[in-house]
Amino acid sequence: MPSQGLPRLSLAEWLVLCLLCEAPSHGFALTRLLAGDGELGQVWRVPKPVIYRALQRLEAMGLAVTVEVQPSTEGPARSLIDATNVGRKAAAGWLASPVSHNRDIRSELLVKLALLDRAGADPAPLLDAQRDKLQPVAEALEARLAEATGFERTVTLWRCETVAATLRFLDAMREPAAAATAG
Amino acid sequence: MPSQGLPRLSLAEWLVLCLLCEAPSHGFALTRLLAGDGELGQVWRVPKPVIYRALQRLEAMGLAVTVEVQPSTEGPARSLIDATNVGRKAAAGWLASPVSHNRDIRSELLVKLALLDRAGADPAPLLDAQRDKLQPVAEALEARLAEATGFERTVTLWRCETVAATLRFLDAMREPAAAATAG
DNA sequence: GGCCAGTAGTCTCCATGAGACTACAGATGC
DNA sequence: GCATCTGTAGTCTCATGGAGACTACTGGCC
Numbered sequence: 001m002p003s004q005g006l007p008r009l010s011l012a013e014w015l016v017l018c019l020l021c022e023a024p025s026h027g028f029a030l031t032r033l034l035a036g037d038g039e040l041g042q043v044w045r046v047p048k049p050v051i052y053r054a055l056q057r058l059e060a061m062g063l064a065v066t067v068e069v070q071p072s073t074e075g076p077a078r079s080l081i082d083a084t085n086v087g088r089k090a091a092a093g094w095l096a097s098p099v100s101h102n103r104d105i106r107s108e109l110l111v112k113l114a115l116l117d118r119a120g121a122d123p124a125p126l127l128d129a130q131r132d133k134l135q136p137v138a139e140a141l142e143a144r145l146a147e148a149t150g151f152e153r154t155v156t157l158w159r160c161e162t163v164a165a166t167l168r169f170l171d172a173m174r175e176p177a178a179a180a181t182a183g
Numbered sequence: 184m185p186s187q188g189l190p191r192l193s194l195a196e197w198l199v200l201c202l203l204c205e206a207p208s209h210g211f212a213l214t215r216l217l218a219g220d221g222e223l224g225q226v227w228r229v230p231k232p233v234i235y236r237a238l239q240r241l242e243a244m245g246l247a248v249t250v251e252v253q254p255s256t257e258g259p260a261r262s263l264i265d266a267t268n269v270g271r272k273a274a275a276g277w278l279a280s281p282v283s284h285n286r287d288i289r290s291e292l293l294v295k296l297a298l299l300d301r302a303g304a305d306p307a308p309l310l311d312a313q314r315d316k317l318q319p320v321a322e323a324l325e326a327r328l329a330e331a332t333g334f335e336r337t338v339t340l341w342r343c344e345t346v347a348a349t350l351r352f353l354d355a356m357r358e359p360a361a362a363a364t365a366g
Numbered sequence: 367g368g369c370c371a372g373t374a375g376t377c378t379c380c381a382t383g384a385g386a387c388t389a390c391a392g393a394t395g396c
Numbered sequence: 397g398c399a400t401c402t403g404t405a406g407t408c409t410c411a412t413g414g415a416g417a418c419t420a421c422t423g424g425c426c
Binding site for chain 1: 382383385389391
């Protein structure tokens with residue numbers, strides 16, 4: 001059960017750790033990747049101070065380690081940081097886990113899908129696991145909607161629609177050919 | 184155009200101001216209303232320090248004013264705070280305005296609908312205005328989805344589904360009889 | 367009289383994040 | 397030669413939001 005016993009990290013910290021697992025890197029490179037106009041920043045941006053603090057925290061937790069201080073040809077020296085084996089295992093477990101709440105789909109699930117996409121990995125297992133997790137939630141909400149009155153009905157209706165939208169999204173993601181090579 | 188020239192307040196500040204417009208109140212009563220187990224806290228909770236800071240800021244901006252320090256029979260004296268005329272106008276303008284981004288539906292629109300519900304006001308104008316605002320966004324996203332490739336397609340697909348869910352929610356809210364008195 | 371529960375409000379502390387600041391290397395200008 | 401500009405690399409400060417502890421006042425109870 002890789003979803004058990006994961007350390008409690010913020011989304012930014014998980015994201016940074018996963019990027020270190022792709023390849024050893026340093027703060028400045030990560031800030032460019034995760035800036036608003038960066039490659040991953042289109043999906044989820046992480047401000048500079050948060051990245052450097054994440055690196056410090058990951059090191060303090062033994063999930064990452066500074067392997068070398070590289071003299072750069074184009075500026076000051078930079079600290080190359082790599083994930084540890086503990087860090088790699090934690091990252092792999094996190095990456096494979098569906099999110100618990102629908103509100104975290106936009107942030108956490110999309111980040112996981114983006115990371116899998118970068119790695120060229122198959123997103124299908126994660127998509128299926130996420131579907132299995134949300135399907136019962138959707139059913140419970142619809143049951144509740146049938147009975148809800150007053151403003152609780154409004155909130156429940158909203159939750160029903162958004163969970164249903166997530167399920168449709170997950171289904172559509174299972175058929176990538178449809179629009180990628182339409183016809 | 185009531186949506187023009189509104190002061191820049193946080194959601195918590197708008198919410199507190201609107202509640203003061205319903206009736207003069209004091210910090211502690213608002214904290215109970217907006218606590219996790221409170222009436223409005225089910226929709227949107229506001230932590231205690233944020234409420235008291237909101238009251239201070241609203242007073243500083245001239246949107247609210249302390250009208251009386253009431254000796255309470257069951258505890259220390261409390262400051263009764265009321266909205267000013269300027270505050271009332273601002274609150275009415277805000278309450279009638281649709282939100283600009285789909286991500287703010289859950290927070291801002293639901294709060295507005297909850298406030299209208301409490302006041303017994305008709306939500307239809309706000310629902311229609313919100314629909315008018317999001318309909319072109321939905322169309323633009325679908326056009327973009329047809330061309331998007333790679334991971335941009337994933338993000339666009341997600342946005343399409345969630346905006347579509349909001350539109351369905353807005354439509355369903357226009358037919359309140361359906362489940363309230365299902366026959 | 368002392369203590370507890372509820373009321374009313376303030377306080378400190380931590381995390382997030384915007385944006386300024388330091389500092390180093392190479393290119394450019396005069 | 398050296399001043400300055402651009403890009404690299406990282407740190408610092410400050411404002412805001414929010415969790416939770418703390419103060420302080422009142423009436424009720426043992």
